[in-house]
Amino acid sequence: MLWDSEPPLSDVLKARGLWADKKLGQHFLLDRNITDKIAGLAAPLEGIHVAEIGPGPGGLTRSLLDAGAQVLAIETDPRFVDLLQNLQSDRLQVSHADALKFDIAKALPAPRKIIANLPYNVGTKMLINWVSAQPIFWEQMVLMFQKEVAERIVASCGDKAYGRLAVLCQSVAECRIAFDLPASAFTPPPKVDSAVVVLQPLEKPYENLKALGEVTQAAFGQRRKMLRRSLRNLAQKHGFSIDLWLTDCDINPASRPETLTVEEFQKLANRLLKL
Numbered sequence: 001m002l003w004d005s006e007p008p009l010s011d012v013l014k015a016r017g018l019w020a021d022k023k024l025g026q027h028f029l030l031d032r033n034i035t036d037k038i039a040g041l042a043a044p045l046e047g048i049h050v051a052e053i054g055p056g057p058g059g060l061t062r063s064l065l066d067a068g069a070q071v072l073a074i075e076t077d078p079r080f081v082d083l084l085q086n087l088q089s090d091r092l093q094v095s096h097a098d099a100l101k102f103d104i105a106k107a108l109p110a111p112r113k114i115i116a117n118l119p120y121n122v123g124t125k126m127l128i129n130w131v132s133a134q135p136i137f138w139e140q141m142v143l144m145f146q147k148e149v150a151e152r153i154v155a156s157c158g159d160k161a162y163g164r165l166a167v168l169c170q171s172v173a174e175c176r177i178a179f180d181l182p183a184s185a186f187t188p189p190p191k192v193d194s195a196v197v198v199l200q201p202l203e204k205p206y207e208n209l210k211a212l213g214e215v216t217q218a219a220f221g222q223r224r225k226m227l228r229r230s231l232r233n234l235a236q237k238h239g240f241s242i243d244l245w246l247t248d249c250d251i252n253p254a255s256r257p258e259t260l261t262v263e264e265f266q267k268l269a270n271r272l273l274k275l
Contacts, residue, residue, distance in 0.1 A: 025121035
């Protein structure tokens with residue numbers, strides 16, 4: 001391995017006086033066995049351009065480089081930019097930038113993947129940005145989230161965790177949890193366990209994500225109410241009858257949002273565009 005002769009990252013952090021910044025949602029993954037496992041989920045990586053978000057000290061970065069990836073490490077914390085640039089590799093580019101505002105599609109040629117231990121405080125927002133992109137610019141995402149968020153991504157209709165995030169993500173990708181990680185795997189340990197989610201674009205991703213976002217936001221914003229009530233304001237905004245909209249889509253107005261499938265939400269969004 002490229003980095004076997006270098007000191008453990010825990011020693012590097014201690015020697016440089018570096019620590020995780022809670023305000024940035026940082027929890028470092030330093031165990032090489034785990035980072036190699038994450039990189040392996042995206043194999044093969046030879047010749048693939050990978051955007052890694054929030055690499056911190058570079059544990060996962062090293063595993064991605066060892067797997068042959070061309071890595072763009074996007075780091076907002078200036079303390080770690082120099083540390084990452086010390087990784088001598090012609091397949092590594094380090095960008096000091098805010099990943100929420102970074103145009104990955106513009107920065108990297110295809111084929112491209114996103115692989116990251118995402119900062120907890122912005123991970124969900126980043127994911128929604130990426131799945132809502134038109135067209136889908138990534139061929140795979142392998143992402144670490146809080147376990148609760150991971151369960152919301154893969155939840156099925158009727159599950160307690162089922163909601164807007166599941167509908168949006170599953171409208172464009174096959175989503176699965178690859179494995180869970182206990183809090184003790186991180187430095188410092190967060191208060192919750194985590195999980196790695198793999199997202200693979202569907203052969204025909206759903207395209208009307210803006211309309212679908214409107215529908216799901218209205219529906220799950222009042223998830224305990226019947227759709228006749230929770231979608232009423234959205235129907236009025238578009239100038240049509242709530243009952244007509246729902247019945248035209250073969251959906252009972254007395255239904256609650258957690259009982260609708262992903263396909264039924266897509267049907268509501270499609271009809272919204274036609275009315």
